[in-house]
Amino acid sequence: MASTRRQFLNRILGGGITAIMAYIIYPVLKFLDPPSISSGERSKAFVATTEEMSLNSAKFFRLLDRAAVLVRLPNGNYKSLSAKCTDLGCTVSFRPAGDYFHCNCHGSEFSINGRVLRGPAARPLEEYDVSVVGDKIYVSAPVKSV
Amino acid sequence: MKHRTARFLEERINLGPVRDWIRRKAVPEHKYSVWYYFGGLALFLIVVQIITGILLAFYYSPTPSKANESVRFIMEKVRYGWLIRSIHFWGANFLIAVVLVHMFSTYFMKAYRKPREVMWVLGSLILGLLLGFAFTGYLLPWTTLSYFATKIGVNTPRVLPLIGNYLSRIMMGGSDVGAATLQRMFTLHTVVLPLLALTLIILHVLLSQVFGSSVPLSQSNYDKQMRFFPDYLLRDAAVWTVGLAILLTFATVFPASLSAKVNPLQPAPAGTKPMWYFLFMYQSLRMYSRTAAIGSIALGALVWMAVPFLDRKSAKGKKSTFFTLFGLALLIYLVSMTVFADISMKIH
CATH class of the missing domain: 2.102.10.10 (Rieske [2Fe-2S] iron-sulphur domain)
Structure with missing residues (x-):
C-alpha cells in the first residue's frame, strides 16, 4: 500500500531524529572509552x-x-x-x-x-x-x- | 499564619483540583493490602540514602591516596560520622531487600497487568539502577576487599561478544582497576545514577498515582477501600517509623566497618565475594560457563521485564498459573544460589 504524504514525512522526521541521536551518542561513547597509550617504551x-x-x-x-x-x-x-x-x-x-x-x-x-x-x-x-x-x-x- | 499561606497560594494557584484528588484518592483494602506498604517504604529508604549520601559527600575524597583515609576520617573524627555512614551502608542493604519484596509481591499479585505494564518496566529498571548504586558504591571506601570485588565485577562482562571489552574498559577507565576506576565509580554513584534513578522514580510514582493500587484478581470481589489521606498515609508513616527504627538499630548495634586500604600487591583475600544481592550471579558464574551464565542472566532480566506483555491471561483478567510458577521458580533459584554461595564460601 502506498504511503501517504504524512506517513512519508513522519518517516523522514523519525529517521532524522535517529540520525541526530546517533550523531550525539557516538562521540559520547567514544569519549568514555579511555585512550590506549602504546609508545613502544x-x-x-x-x-x-x-x-x-x-x-x-x-x-x-x-x-x-x-x-x-x-x-x-x-x-x-x-x-x-x-x-x-x-x-x-x-x-x-x-x-x-x-x-x-x-x-x-x-x-x-x-x-x-x-x-x-x-x-x-x-x-x-x-x-x-x-x-x-x-x-x-x-x-x-x-x-x-x- | 496557616490560613494566610493557604490564602496566598489559593489566590495564585487553583488548588481545588489537588484537594479534590487527595479527597478522592483511596487504597483498596483486602487480605493482601499489607504488601502495598513496601513501595512506600522503598521510597522512604531512597530519601534516607539521598540525605546520608549527600552528607558523606561533604567529606569523601575520590582518589586512591585519600579515599580510604577520608572514610576513616568520617568514621573516627566527624561527629556522628560513623552513624551517617552506617545508616548509608545498612540503608542500601535494606533498600534492595525492600525493593525485592515489593517487586515479587507485585509480581505474584499480577499487579503488572494492563494498564500498569510501563510501571513494571520502570520498576525493573529502578531495581537495576539500585544494584548499580550498590556496585559503584562498594569500591568507594577503597579497601582490599572492595578493590578485588570490583575487579571481578568489571572484568566479568569481558566474555560478552562485541561489547564486553568496551563495557569493561569504560567501567575501569583503563586496563586495570585504579584511580580512574575510583573516579568513574564516584561520578556514576553521585551524578549519573541519581539523575537516572530520580527520573525513573518520579515517573513510577506518578503512574502509581494515575492508576492507583492494583487489586489482585482473587480479591476483585472485595470493593472495600481506605481513604489515602489521612488513613492510609498515617499507616504508611507508621511503617516508615518502624523501618527507620530497625535501620537505626542495625546501624548502631552493627556499625559499618572499614578494613585496610587497598594494596594491589597483596593477594586477593580468601573469601573475596560480593554483597548478598550479587551472590546469585557470583554462584552462577562459578557453576556454569561465563558466557552461559551472563547470557542467561541478561536474557532472564529481559524476559522478567517483558512479563506484562507475555502474560496475556492476566491482561484479560484470567488466572495465569504458568507465570506464577515462573516467578516461583525464579525466586527459588535466587534464594538457593544465594544460600549455596554463602555456604560454599564458608566451607572453603
Whole structure:
C-alpha cells in the first residue's frame, strides 16, 4: 500500500531524529572509552638482589602500576610474571610448598612458570623480561596501555 | 499564619483540583493490602540514602591516596560520622531487600497487568539502577576487599561478544582497576545514577498515582477501600517509623566497618565475594560457563521485564498459573544460589 504524504514525512522526521541521536551518542561513547597509550617504551624496575631470592621463592612488586612477581625457580633461574590472574584480574598468591600460584577469587592455579594448572583461567600469566646486573635483578615490560 | 499561606497560594494557584484528588484518592483494602506498604517504604529508604549520601559527600575524597583515609576520617573524627555512614551502608542493604519484596509481591499479585505494564518496566529498571548504586558504591571506601570485588565485577562482562571489552574498559577507565576506576565509580554513584534513578522514580510514582493500587484478581470481589489521606498515609508513616527504627538499630548495634586500604600487591583475600544481592550471579558464574551464565542472566532480566506483555491471561483478567510458577521458580533459584554461595564460601 502506498504511503501517504504524512506517513512519508513522519518517516523522514523519525529517521532524522535517529540520525541526530546517533550523531550525539557516538562521540559520547567514544569519549568514555579511555585512550590506549602504546609508545613502544619499556618500563624497567629494580626488584631485588640475588641474595634476597632463595630457591623456590617469590617477591611481589609493582610494575607499570600493576602487581607483578619475581620467582626464583628450583633450577636457580629467575622468572617474572604478571601477578594478575588472567581470569578476572585478582592478584594471585604464591604457594611455595606446592610451587604454584593460587587465585583466591575463583580458585585458578598457575605453575611457577605461569602455566594454567586449574581453571577457570584459560590463559597463562603474562611474562616479563628479567635481567641480572651484578647482584641486582631488574624486570622490564613494554608500556602498552593506560 | 496557616490560613494566610493557604490564602496566598489559593489566590495564585487553583488548588481545588489537588484537594479534590487527595479527597478522592483511596487504597483498596483486602487480605493482601499489607504488601502495598513496601513501595512506600522503598521510597522512604531512597530519601534516607539521598540525605546520608549527600552528607558523606561533604567529606569523601575520590582518589586512591585519600579515599580510604577520608572514610576513616568520617568514621573516627566527624561527629556522628560513623552513624551517617552506617545508616548509608545498612540503608542500601535494606533498600534492595525492600525493593525485592515489593517487586515479587507485585509480581505474584499480577499487579503488572494492563494498564500498569510501563510501571513494571520502570520498576525493573529502578531495581537495576539500585544494584548499580550498590556496585559503584562498594569500591568507594577503597579497601582490599572492595578493590578485588570490583575487579571481578568489571572484568566479568569481558566474555560478552562485541561489547564486553568496551563495557569493561569504560567501567575501569583503563586496563586495570585504579584511580580512574575510583573516579568513574564516584561520578556514576553521585551524578549519573541519581539523575537516572530520580527520573525513573518520579515517573513510577506518578503512574502509581494515575492508576492507583492494583487489586489482585482473587480479591476483585472485595470493593472495600481506605481513604489515602489521612488513613492510609498515617499507616504508611507508621511503617516508615518502624523501618527507620530497625535501620537505626542495625546501624548502631552493627556499625559499618572499614578494613585496610587497598594494596594491589597483596593477594586477593580468601573469601573475596560480593554483597548478598550479587551472590546469585557470583554462584552462577562459578557453576556454569561465563558466557552461559551472563547470557542467561541478561536474557532472564529481559524476559522478567517483558512479563506484562507475555502474560496475556492476566491482561484479560484470567488466572495465569504458568507465570506464577515462573516467578516461583525464579525466586527459588535466587534464594538457593544465594544460600549455596554463602555456604560454599564458608566451607572453603
